Amino acid sequence: MSSPLRIWHPFTNSVMDPAPIEIERAEGVWLYAKDGRRIIDAVSSWWVNVHGHANPRIAAAIAEQARKMEHVILAGFTHEPAEELASRLGKWVAPELTHLFFSDDGSTAVEVALKLAVQHFSNLGLGEKREIVALEHGYHGDTAGAMSVSDDSPFTEPFRAMRYKVHRVHSAYCYRCPVGLRRESCHIECVTQLETLLAEREDKIAAVIVEPLLQAAGGMVVHPVEFLQKVRARCTAHDIFLIADEVLTGFGRTGKMFACDLAGVVPDLMCLSKGITGGFLPLGVTLCNDRVESAFRSENRQHTFYHGHSYTGNALACAAANASLKIFDEEPVFDRIATIAKLNSERLSQLKEFSQVGDVRQIGTIGAIELRAEDAGYLSAMRPKLYGFFLERGVLLRPLGNVVYVLPPYVISPDELNHVYDVIVEAVQTLF
Numbered sequence: 001m002s003s004p005l006r007i008w009h010p011f012t013n014s015v016m017d018p019a020p021i022e023i024e025r026a027e028g029v030w031l032y033a034k035d036g037r038r039i040i041d042a043v044s045s046w047w048v049n050v051h052g053h054a055n056p057r058i059a060a061a062i063a064e065q066a067r068k069m070e071h072v073i074l075a076g077f078t079h080e081p082a083e084e085l086a087s088r089l090g091k092w093v094a095p096e097l098t099h100l101f102f103s104d105d106g107s108t109a110v111e112v113a114l115k116l117a118v119q120h121f122s123n124l125g126l127g128e129k130r131e132i133v134a135l136e137h138g139y140h141g142d143t144a145g146a147m148s149v150s151d152d153s154p155f156t157e158p159f160r161a162m163r164y165k166v167h168r169v170h171s172a173y174c175y176r177c178p179v180g181l182r183r184e185s186c187h188i189e190c191v192t193q194l195e196t197l198l199a200e201r202e203d204k205i206a207a208v209i210v211e212p213l214l215q216a217a218g219g220m221v222v223h224p225v226e227f228l229q230k231v232r233a234r235c236t237a238h239d240i241f242l243i244a245d246e247v248l249t250g251f252g253r254t255g256k257m258f259a260c261d262l263a264g265v266v267p268d269l270m271c272l273s274k275g276i277t278g279g280f281l282p283l284g285v286t287l288c289n290d291r292v293e294s295a296f297r298s299e300n301r302q303h304t305f306y307h308g309h310s311y312t313g314n315a316l317a318c319a320a321a322n323a324s325l326k327i328f329d330e331e332p333v334f335d336r337i338a339t340i341a342k343l344n345s346e347r348l349s350q351l352k353e354f355s356q357v358g359d360v361r362q363i364g365t366i367g368a369i370e371l372r373a374e375d376a377g378y379l380s381a382m383r384p385k386l387y388g389f390f391l392e393r394g395v396l397l398r399p400l401g402n403v404v405y406v407l408p409p410y411v412i413s414p415d416e417l418n419h420v421y422d423v424i425v426e427a428v429q430t431l432f
Contacts, residue, residue: 007020016384017384018388018391021033021035021037021039021391022034022035025054026041026053026054027052027053027054028052028053028054028409028411028412029041029042029052029053029408029409029411029412029413029416030053031053031396037394038394039391039394039395039396040394040395040396040408040412040416040419040420041053041396041408041409042395042396042397042406042407042408042412042420043396043397043398043405043406043407043408044275044279044407044408044409045279046274046398047216047248047253047274047275047407048274048275048277048279049275049278049279049409050251050252050275050278050279050324050333050409050410051278051279051324051327051333051409051410051411052409052410052411053279053409055278055280055327057323057326057327058277058278058280058320058323058324058327059280060323061319061320061322061323062280062281062316062319062320062323064319065081065315065316065318065319066316068315069315070314070315070316071311071314071315071316072315074102074308074312074313075308075312078313079313079315079318081315081318081319081322082102082313082315082318084318084322085318085321085322085325086100088321088322088325088326089272089285089287089325092257092258092325092328093258093270093287094260094266096266096289096290097266097267097270097287097288097289098288098289098290098293099287099288099289099290099292099293100285100286100287100288101116101285101286101287101288101305101307102283102284102285102309102312102313103284103285103286103309103312104282104283104284104309104311104312105141105273105282105283105284106140106141106146106245106247106248106271106273106274106284107140107141107142107143107146107284108141108143108284108309109245109247109271109272109273109284109285109286110140110141110143110145110146110149110209110243110245110247110271110286111141111143111145111146112271112284112286112307113207113209113243113245113269113270113271113286113288114132114145114149114207114209114243115145115305115307116269116286116288116292116305117132117206117207117241117243117268117269117292118130118132118206118207119295119296119305120206120241120292120295120296121206121295123295123296123298123300123303124295128203128204129203129204129205129206130204130206131166131167131201131204131205131206132148132149132166132167132205132206132207132208132209133166133167133168133169133194133197133198133205133207133208133209133240134149134150134151134166134167134168134169134208134209134210135151135168135169135170135171135209135210135211135215136151136168136169136170136171136173136178137151137171137173137215137218137219137221138150138151138171138209138210138211138215138218139151139153139155139211139215139216139217139218140209140211140245140247141247142155144159144162144163144164145164147159147162147163148163148164148165148166149166149209151168151218153217153218153378154378154379155217155378167197167201167205169193169194169197170190170191170193170194171190171215171218171221171223172188172190172191172221172223172224172227173215173219173221174222174223174224175221175358175359175361175370177190178190179192183224188224188226188227188230190227191227191230191231191234194208194231194234195230195234198234198235198237198238198240199238202238202239202240205238205240206240206241207240207241207242207243207268207269208231208235208240208241208242208243209243209245210228210231210242210243210244210245211244211245211246211248211249212228212244212245212246212249212258212259212260212263212265212267213225213228213249213254213259213262213263213363214248214249214253214254214259214363214366216248216249217400218400219368219370219400219401219403220361220366220368220400220403220405221361222361222362222363222368225262225263225264228259228260228263228265229263229264229265232263232265232266232267235268241268241269241292242265242267242268242269243267243268243269243270243271244258244259244260244265244267244269244270244271245271246258246259246260246270246271246272247271247272247273247274247284248274250272250273250274250275250276251272251274251275251276251324251328252275252328252333252334252337252364252365252410253275253363253364253365253366253407254363254364254365254366255337255338255341255363255364255365256364257328258270259363262363266289268288268289268291268292269286269287269288269289269292270286270287270288271284271285271286272284272285272286272287273285275324276321276324277317277320277321277324278320278321278323278324278327279409280317280320280324281314281316281317281320282317283314283317283318283320283321333410336410336411337364337365337410339414340364340365340408340410340412340417341362341364341365343414343417343418343421344362344365344366344367344406344417345362347367347418347421348360348361348362348367348369350425351369351421351424351425351428354425354428354429355372356371356372356428356432357369357370357371357372357428358370358371358372365407365408365410366405366406366407367405367406367407368403368404368405368406369403369404369405369424369428370402370403371402371403371404371428371432372402373401373402375402376401376402377401377402378400378401379401380401380402382399382401382402382431382432383399383400383401383402385431386399386404386427386431387399389423389426389427389430389431390423390424390427393423393426395419395420395423397420397424404424404427406420406421406424408420
């Protein structure tokens with residue numbers, strides 16, 4: 001008899017990292033391990049859970065849909081959960097965003113947006129207008145196109161030959177300002193590099209892609225709203241599409257339903273995933289405006305968007321997403337979000353006074369602490385020390401190198417969230 005297959009865990013070094021913890025069940029913010037431990041999920045299980053684990057309303061919606069139909073091909077067919085989701089999302093997104101395309105996850109939502117932008121101009125006979133601009137410190141996923149628009153990092157280094165060339169411009173990383181200014185007195189000069197590039201290559205560039213207001217995997221870098229506003233204005237001035245990757249920031253994480261809402265900005269294309277199903281099932285959505293879609297409305301078959309996934313618009317995932325959006329409609333979700341944001345602000349202001357802390361950042365439900373480190377970055381030696389320390393105290397936090405962040409499900413109580421911060425304070429005082 002052959003030996004059992006061994007699971008290859010993501011973002012895990014099987015030699016250097018601890019053995020995986022087996023979780024038997026989860027409820028609310030708590031994970032219950034087979035060995036009896038109880039662990040607070042303070043990162044929403046990679047940023048996907050919004051209403052708490054095992055939410056009964058979402059679980060019931062999936063079960064009900066499973067008894068009717070689990071999946072049907074979306075090419076040439078449609079179904080009620082997908083149509084309902086289009087209607088429900090339409091109530092939350094800007095009215096200028098009029099079309100949506102389903103896919104599987106955040107990476108594929110980004111791939112769809114990039115391809116739509118490039119093919120739009122190709123369909124119009126402007127095939128030379130195909131270049132993409134992305135930001136320093138950006139991360140957009142692990143598929144080839146998404147890796148290409150992501151910045152150089154340990155995630156992408158082995159795949160240099162697989163990544164296509166993009167233009168890379170400054171991000172608004174105020175703590176490590178790329179133009180050497182201070183936020184208190186600057187006028188968002190970091191956007192000048194983008195302005196110059198767009199003016200020089202407007203006839204070649206199809207789109208600019210950004211993570212609006214928050215670059216997550218790049219270190220939880222929070223941008224001033226003015227940066228996104230200026231990016232939008234420059235894209236408009238040069239007839240270049242703006243793609244907003246709201247895979248993380250969507251569904252309330254920043255305090256509004258979408259980060260673009262905070263800046264009063266409407267992108268040409270928007271990518272959604274992670275929290276869309278409440279953390280139950282994978283689903284990606286790419287939205288676009290009429291102008292983007294209009295170039296595909298043609299009697300020329302070659303103008304069709306020949307892209308799709310086997311599980312595009314999966315009925316179970318759509319049912320989960322509909323149930324999650326009903327919770328936003330019917331429960332005080334934004335009151336919960338406001339409570340988390342207030343507590344984040346209070347605790348981060350205290351942590352800022354520690355000498356070991358270089359910077360604290362917050363946007364809505366997300367709080368981040370950048371620790372001073374000579375080896376700053378994702379591979380900082382601080383990371384495994386911090387990760388193990390937190391788990392020993394029953395808290396799941398996955399530091400981005402020397403950056404510790406808190407990103408909990410919205411059902412976390414003030415006492416639970418204070419406990420998470422108490423453990424972080426203990427780590428800062430004990431380890432460094």
